[in-house]
Amino acid sequence: MGQPASHPDTSDESASTLPAGYSRAIEDWRAEEFGRLQDTVYLDHAGAALYPESLVRNHCQHLLSGLHLNPHSSHAAEQAIDTARRQLLTFFGAASDEYSLVFTSGATESLRVVAEGFAFGPGSVFAYPVESHTSVVGMRQYAFRHGARVATYEMDRLADVADPSYIGRRSIEPPSPSPSPPPSQCPHEAFSSAPPPPNLLIVTGESNFSGLKGDLSLLPSLMEPAIPHHQLHYRVLLDASKLAASSRIDLSRTPVDFMVFSLYKVFGYPTGLGGLIVRHSAAPLLSPPSFGGGTVQAVAATSAFVAEKAALCDRLEAGSPHFLGIAAVPMAFEAVFRRFSMEQLEQHMQAVTHYAYQRMAALTWRQGGRVFRIFGDHHKEDWPRRQGPVVACVVLSPTGDVLPYSSVAGKARERGIVFRTGCHCNTGGCQTHLQLTAADLERHFMSGHVCGDDVDTIDGQPTGCIRLSFGFSSTLADVDRFIDFIRQDVMNEPDTPAPAPQCSLRQDGPVTPPALPPASTPSPPADGHHAAEGVLSSLCIYPIKSCGGVSLARWVIDLRTGGLLLDRRFRLERTTSAEKMPRVISRTSEPKLAQLRVALECDVDRLVMVLSFADEGRSESSLRIPIALRGRPSALLSVIRLMVHHQDSESGTGVGADGEGDEAVARWFGDRLGYGVRLVDSEGDSDIGGEGGGDGRRLLSNYANTSPFLLVSSSSLDHLQRTSGLSIMEADRFRGNLIVSGLPPLIENSWADSPDIPVHIGNLDFYSLGSCKRCPSINVDPQTGTVTASVLQSLTTITQGMEDGSGRKRGVGRFGVLLRYGSSPHGGGDGDGWVEMRAGDKVVRAGSQVDGVCV
Known part of the structure; x- marks a missing residue:
């Protein structure tokens, strides 16, 4: 077919001419x-192409037109599959006397077939681009298993993979000991005295992440036996999963050893069907580790006798192929390419x-x-x-x-x-x-x-x-x-205002952020500067990361950690057999953690953490866990006993037996969450209540992500609520440690500009580490565990227009201020003791600017 008319290129959005190539x-x-x-505006064609309606109609009519049998039972079905096979080979410029096509469920299975059957050996090199699909990266497990060296390369450094020193520098250590050459040894040295085992190079035709294309013109030089001899050469697998949907592929001009693709990426339909194209000269390098239905000429169940079929397609297509889907291939070509060429x-x-x-x-x-x-x-x-x-x-x-x-x-x-x-x-x-x-x-x-x-x-x-x-x-x-x-x-451009959506305050559904209304700006003093003053309303610690907090009127800063004692000392890890390694359970991944209530009690000689879920309350089913105060002065327990006595905790009539050990804790959480859980103590990552490390002061407070303290201003929160109309933005959703009242709204936004200016709380000094970038955990209701998906979206919309005292916009998606405790901006307090904080302490930051604060 002829080429479309060429039009002058233009970047002028109002121009009457069209971009070159547009049809x-x-x-x-x-x-x-x-x-x-x-x-609908559909911009996810890399996820799946949209299928033409005529393709689905024609396929449905075909399926309803008669009986369509398993190809193992029908010669006509076999012929239909061979017709589709030849049509796809022709489409990709692959001559049938040079290539065979193996039908698979898609590109991922095609990659697996190559990985598990390829003749890797000690001294082989398996190289893939960093910017690869996860299914490509996963092939390295087979390479590691057979002792091959695994290496990565940048897409624009494809030519360098022939250089053994480049591969040596880019090698990845195997996850466990393997027979591969020592890391210091260049690949060619490992097999210089014997015929080398084959190397496998993955080339991404087009990145599904960025759309960057691999330079296929370099492939012939990488596939031929290397001259000089110390250079590497490869068998090449082209991952055409993305490229096949957007560019013409012609294997007669750019031959490769293997190529994988998925048809739903090209035509949109059928799903669950793709292919592996194998060059006949590379076929001997594939040895499937097992056989299945349709792949053998004869087999004995009572002995090791088996005679596999000779044809590559027959050996690799185990079981019945997706014959009903394959029947749609000719119709897909008709629907898409009847009017337009690739x-x-x-x-x-x-x-x-x-x-x-x-x-x-x-x-x-x-x-x-x-x-x-x-x-x-x-x-x-x-x-x-x-x-x-x-x-x-x-x-x-x-x-x-x-x-x-x-x-x-x-x-x-x-x-x-x-x-x-x-x-x-x-x-x-x-x-x-x-x-x-x-x-x-x-x-x-x-x-x-x-x-x-x-x-x-x-x-x-x-x-x-x-x-x-x-x-x-x-x-x-x-x-x-x-x-x-x-x-x-x-951007909220005023010249193109968006229709103001209705705002829903339902807890069980999405909250649509309202259009930003004109906001009132707090009135500044005449000089524009003064010492911002407020009061510490309450302190809150979160002994178990992502779980409920304990509100306190008095508490201590642990000088060994630089944070509030016990704050985020523990975390929960998932330990089910399906997990390769323990994974931290967050409030985002398990919203039910928001309903885990934590209380502190003091026995005669120990501190006890009492756990219960909101729907159970404090009862016989509660879990009591003793907490060791490793290395702290013995007097600290007496001080804590007075503070815990005054805490605002739930009442309960009875508690269960002590959870003395990991098994009791795992059983208690497992009964409530439905999977294996381990409670980990940050002080040495030892068993809970056991002895362990924990020496030395940490910059972060135990399992805190970024900072030992998070200050939340109730005045700023009130201001956000009034501006947004969203009453669901309550203080405990933001999980602050220091709740402060009386500060001018949003004044804390400007503190990051002067991190050397201290924030005085009582007689203690703190220093700003910047504002807190909020994550989807704030979408979880702290009382019910209900996920309200648009809370973060609402906060982002609201804070987009924030200004600090200098009139600079900042704080998109941020709320609260991260602080560290210290006698200077460059160091924390000294020693292994503690200092006390109390609700009611005055909060002062000198030199704060309050003019121009607006939303």
Whole structure:
């Protein structure tokens, strides 16, 4: 088919001309085949293409037209499968005398088939790009198991994988001892005296995270026997899962040994069907570890005799193939490519993508900062060669903070706009573009964050991004709708006001953030400066991280930890057999923790923590856990006994037997949460109540994420409630340690600018570590455990316009101030003793500026 007409490129959103390659005919086709979109803007084509309606209709008619038998029972069904097999090979430019196609359930199974059957051995190299799908990364487990060296490379350093020293520097230590060469040894040295086992190189055709493309022109030089001989050469597997949906692939021009793909990424339908294309010269390197139905010529059940089939497809397609889905393949080609070639669709997708990039890159806040930080190579002159139809980005606030992606996505869903957020099963993409280290990822996991949850920031670091991905049914109008959404709902531009949504205060449903009303600004004193003064209303400690708190009128700072005694000393870890390693249980992952009530009691010679769930109350079912005050002066218990006596705790008539040991604790939690749980003590991570480490003062208070103290101002909270109309933003939702009243609203926002100026509480000095970036844990109701998904979204919307005393905008998605205790801004208190704090202590910070504070 001919190429579409060329139009002058333009970045002018109001121009009458179209971007080069954009097709109005595809717009007409969309109206015919994708009418179910209606007002929805679908920007997740990397997740799944949208299937044409005629494809599903034709397939349903085919299924209803007669009996369609198992190919093991029907020669006609076998022929239909072979027809679809040849059609796909032709589509990918793979000659049937050089390649075979094995039907699988999709790209992930295809990768597994290669990984478990490939002839890895000691001295082999398995290399994959950092920016790889998790299913690719998972192949390394098979390589490790067979003693192969595993290494990563950056996508723009593909040519360097032939260099043994580069591979040596990029090697990953195996998780357990293996027969692989020592890390200091270059790969070629390990097998210089014997024929080398094969190496396997994974090449990502197009990243599902950023849309970056691999340079396939380099593959021939990496596949041929290396000259000079000390260079590495590889068998190459092309991960075409994303590339096949957006670009023409021609294996006759760019041959590879293996290629994997999923059909739902290309056509949208059928799901659960994909393929593994194998070059015949590479087939001997695959030896499936087992056999199954349809893969053998003969087999004895009572001896080891087996004769496997000779054809590669027959040996690797174990069991009955997805024959009903395979029948849809010819109809998929008819529905998509009857009117347009792959080249036309590719140019159309590129035109829409670049139009989106230009419009997004041009957006700026009124203060001058960019609205988006965009990842990839969209800005380069040869972007069509480098970049697929994906725009991965984070949204920035006027001050440059990253806005929580869950908040942006939640607002978008209300507008009928669909896109993907997170790491998109590509943590290497997150590491590369968000500059996260492996240590960061481990720390996030230990904090309770797992793939697929809505925890979008931890300690101020974004855990993922927003991905807009375009497909053959995308149009410029989709981009315009997205830009309008950003302007109206994120930037709150006055010249394009968004319709004011209704605000729901229901606890069991989403809360829609209201449009920001004009806010009253606290009146400043005439000179604009004074010492901000307030009163410490109460103290609160959270002995078990993510669980209920204990409100106290008096308590002590433990000088060994630098935080409040017992605050976040314990945490809960999940220990079910399905978990490879213990995982921290957070309030986000287990909202029921909000209902775990904690009380403190003093026996004659020990401190006891009493646990009960809200629906049980203090009763015989409560759990009593003795707490060891390791290394503290003996007088401390006497002081605590007086403080606990005055605490505001629930009354209870009786408690159960002491939980003396891990088994009793695990059984108690397991009965209530339904899975294995371990209570871990931060002081040496020993058994609860046992002896352990804990020597030395820590910068963080036990299992605190970022800071020993969190100060929450009740005046600021009241101001937010009045502004938002959301009464559900109560103080205990924000889990502060120091609750202060009487400060001017929002005055604490400015403290981060002068961290050397102390905050005096009574006769103690504290120093600001900045404002607290809130995470989805505030979505959990502290009384009921109900998740109100839009609380964080509401806070983000409300705080977007915050200003401090200097008129600078700051604080998007932030509330509360992180503090550290110390006699100077560079050090904490000394010794192993304690200092006391009391409700009623005066809170003073000199030099605070209160003018211009507004929302």
